[in-house]
Amino acid sequence: MTAITRRRFAACSAGLIWAAGLPRMAVSAAAPTVSLSDGTAVPAMGQGSARLGQGRRALADEEQAMSTGLSLGMTLIDTAEIYGDGRAEQLIGRVIEGRRDSVFLVSKVWPSHATPAGIRSACSASLARLETDHLDLYLLHWPDRVKDLADVVDTFEQLRAGGQIRRWGVSNFGVADLDRLFHIPAGDRCATNQVPYSLADRKAEREILPWCAQHRMPIMAYSPLGGEGAHVLQNPAVRRIAASRGASAAAVALAWAMRSGTVITIPESGSVAHVRENAAALTLNLERDELRQLDEAFPA
Numbered sequence: 001m002t003a004i005t006r007r008r009f010a011a012c013s014a015g016l017i018w019a020a021g022l023p024r025m026a027v028s029a030a031a032p033t034v035s036l037s038d039g040t041a042v043p044a045m046g047q048g049s050a051r052l053g054q055g056r057r058a059l060a061d062e063e064q065a066m067s068t069g070l071s072l073g074m075t076l077i078d079t080a081e082i083y084g085d086g087r088a089e090q091l092i093g094r095v096i097e098g099r100r101d102s103v104f105l106v107s108k109v110w111p112s113h114a115t116p117a118g119i120r121s122a123c124s125a126s127l128a129r130l131e132t133d134h135l136d137l138y139l140l141h142w143p144d145r146v147k148d149l150a151d152v153v154d155t156f157e158q159l160r161a162g163g164q165i166r167r168w169g170v171s172n173f174g175v176a177d178l179d180r181l182f183h184i185p186a187g188d189r190c191a192t193n194q195v196p197y198s199l200a201d202r203k204a205e206r207e208i209l210p211w212c213a214q215h216r217m218p219i220m221a222y223s224p225l226g227g228e229g230a231h232v233l234q235n236p237a238v239r240r241i242a243a244s245r246g247a248s249a250a251a252v253a254l255a256w257a258m259r260s261g262t263v264i265t266i267p268e269s270g271s272v273a274h275v276r277e278n279a280a281a282l283t284l285n286l287e288r289d290e291l292r293q294l295d296e297a298f299p300a
């Protein structure tokens, strides 16, 4: 795997990453990156949006939180057409206005739209809500109920050729789904598989992470704090390590998720204070003994 590791990245003196196949992306000198299978370097930590724009907080507060994350190096944004029926995408459209080129934008198509015409129409609608002319990455949200995966790949490839998307990938694929995908023509152009992965949910380590490593494909880890309620942050071992490092529990959980250099993590927050805590993970390298303590608290 050619991923730029966190330590190697920190050794780079330049503050700019020249991302292959992308418009030039400015990334903070401290921000670690992960290489996609096409060699593109993307931020190792981005921001999720599943519950944003839906009235949990004032819109202005959530926009400020995401904007703060962008300024702190969390420049990959994950969304989906289904999040708040497009309201998350609309919020993101407002946040990235005027700085689209410094954001790596990911959205997803829902399986009930996964026909050639359905994907094209869903993609156009996402682009309109995001107020952009392209997505950096477009994912199939779930494999279930997809009638013809070859049609999905073919349509993604056509969108890529047309410039509406720069690359495509999948989400919630198990290894049987991935094997099926890689036997389809151009199926091996899949850039990533977005799956749940956190201290509290290490199932991906059994089969998915080894499969992806073998195929030089990073995973994108969702629900890295344990999902809504962020229950991982209550764990005594996480809290003890956080206290000893003068960091937040969130920073410890996120640094753990990113530790290999082959996992992109996408915590969600609508709070500026929480986003600041999360961004601190970008510069937190956990020591071997701390990783051992976390393994004991959350067995693989």
Ligand SMILES: NC(=O)c1ccc[n+]([C@@H]2O[C@H](COP(=O)([O-])OP(=O)(O)OC[C@H]3O[C@@H](n4cnc5c(N)ncnc54)[C@H](OP(=O)(O)O)[C@@H]3O)[C@@H](O)[C@H]2O)c1
Residues within 6 Å of the ligand: 047, 048, 049, 050, 051, 078, 079, 141, 171, 172, 194, 195, 221, 222, 223, 224, 225, 226, 227, 228, 229, 230, 233, 248, 250, 266, 267, 268, 269, 270, 271, 273, 274, 275, 277, 278
């Ligand atoms: N592909 C899929 O099927 C799929 C499924 C689920 C999620 N996702 C993506 O992954 C993203 C993240 O997953 P997720 O939202 O399920 O889980 P998560 O990021 O593990 O947790 C989000 C929760 O943690 C809280 N939180 C964030 N930072 C915190 C901090 N520093 N201290 C305390 N609490 C904090 C948030 O509340 P506050 O807003 O109050 O901070 C929110 O309730 C989603 O937004 C979505 O983009 C994808």
